[in-house]
Amino acid sequence: MSIEVRNLVKSFGSFTALDGVDLKVADGELLALLGPSGSGKTTLLRIIAGLDWPDAGEVLIDGEDALARGARERHVGFVFQHYALFRHMTVFENVAFGLRVQPRALRKSEAAIRVRVRELLNLVQLDWLSDRYPSQLSGGQRQRIALARALAIAPKLLLLDEPFGALDAKVRKELRQWLRSLHHEISVTSIFVTHDQEEALEVANRVVVMDKGGIEQVGTPGEVYDSPATAFVHGFIGESIELPVVVRDGQIRLGDRSLGSAVDGTPAGESRLFVRRHDLQIGPAGSGVLEGKVARVRSFGPVHRAEVALSGGETIEVDTSREGELRPGEVVGLNPRRFRIFARN
Missing domain, CATH: 2.40.50.140 (Nucleic acid-binding proteins)
Known part of the structure; x- marks a missing residue:
């Protein structure tokens, strides 16, 4: 799935969150939106997901107007920073939830749902925890379950908002490497938001550096580190x-x-x-x-x-x-x- 954003504008009262943003995301790409708090990266992610609407501009998914569709129609999987797992459900039931609430015409049989959930739990290497509840998991395990739940509906686009922000440094580093390997395996177009420059440079194919509602530079990790386009990029990346x-x-x-x-x-x-x-x-x-x-x-x-x-x-x-x-x-x-x-x- 390819994404194109054209001249996107979004304000909250007197605060301009996005100021004429243009961006293209290639099919199968793993893209990082990197910037300080208030730079507009989460607002951009939520608009692409269909959780917010812009004041002006266009969002095209595979060349078609995404703003004419709701979030469910965009085939998006969303992973939040604080997991948003259902505490009263087991790991298995959390992952199965999205499949069970699909419209009847699209819903799989119970047997097929169980096969799919087992596949996903194996994919995130947590099949042995299927009967546990979220409170019995570590932070890293919860985030992997949240990702499995997002993948359950076979999304064409995976969006992650500060996916490792609530984890300690050692677990974050382990999950970065795991996410990059997982993306290589499933090859779904993915965009993740982070304020951690090391995370963006280590995981992403391309990095979008944002500040004050605009894009300062788009490039490979090597390009934004070695050839920063603006003073802000140089000052923000690489100490x-x-x-x-x-x-x-x-x-x-x-x-x-x-x-x-x-x-x-x-x-x-x-x-x-x-x-x-x-x-x-x-x-x-x-x-x-x-x-x-x-x-x-x-x-x-x-x-x-x-x-x-x-x-x-x-x-x-x-x-x-x-x-x-x-x-x-x-x-x-x-x-x-x-x-x-x-x-x-």
Whole structure:
């Protein structure tokens, strides 16, 4: 199933949740809507699902007007952040629910329903829990059951709203890998909402980065990480450091020091330099365009993360694999190895 959204607008009172959004989702794609709270990603998902309606714009499913259909007619499976499982029903009955409430003309026989539920419980690797109730399951197990229930009606489109947001970090990581493998197996067009950049980059085929009701960039995980289109994308993804620079006479200047020649297209005047913290090279005092004093060092395996108080007063964090731990109080020089420059708004 393919999805196309054209010039979608949605407001709640004076708040504009979506401001002229255009988006295409290919058949069989696993797409992430990534952004901070209030960026419009859940509103967009709910409109595609038929749970909300836009003030203006179009939603096309396989080239046909989806706004003329209700949620049930769109063949959508929806997975909520907090599972929405029926507490009084067993796991088996929760998964079977969607099949049993289908119109009589579409409803399977009881025997066929039981076969389908068993297939789905095997698919999510929880067939051994079929007689238990939701209160007897872990958070990760509940989310897998919620997904099995959404898949029971054989949806053409699977929508997930912060599916792992209520889970602890270890379980989230396990379920990310599981969801990607599952999607490869079932190959249903899927869109999931998240504010977790690592989750989006690890799971999705493509990532839609949203902010303030608009789309900042659409691309593969590698594209949005390595070639951010806007200052917002660079600052939101990858824990960037932002520094004020001036581009003048073809040179990029940080304070009274030059970072080198500006490339074509670099905005002149006051600008912002964005650099990932692992792209700041640490050297001895006097060796960099920046200088600061190491305030604190934390170790994560082979990587050291240093808090460096710059001479201008700002404190930044820098990742380094430099042999030998940096010492608090040590003065170091810093050089950006790879960076992007965006005009100051």
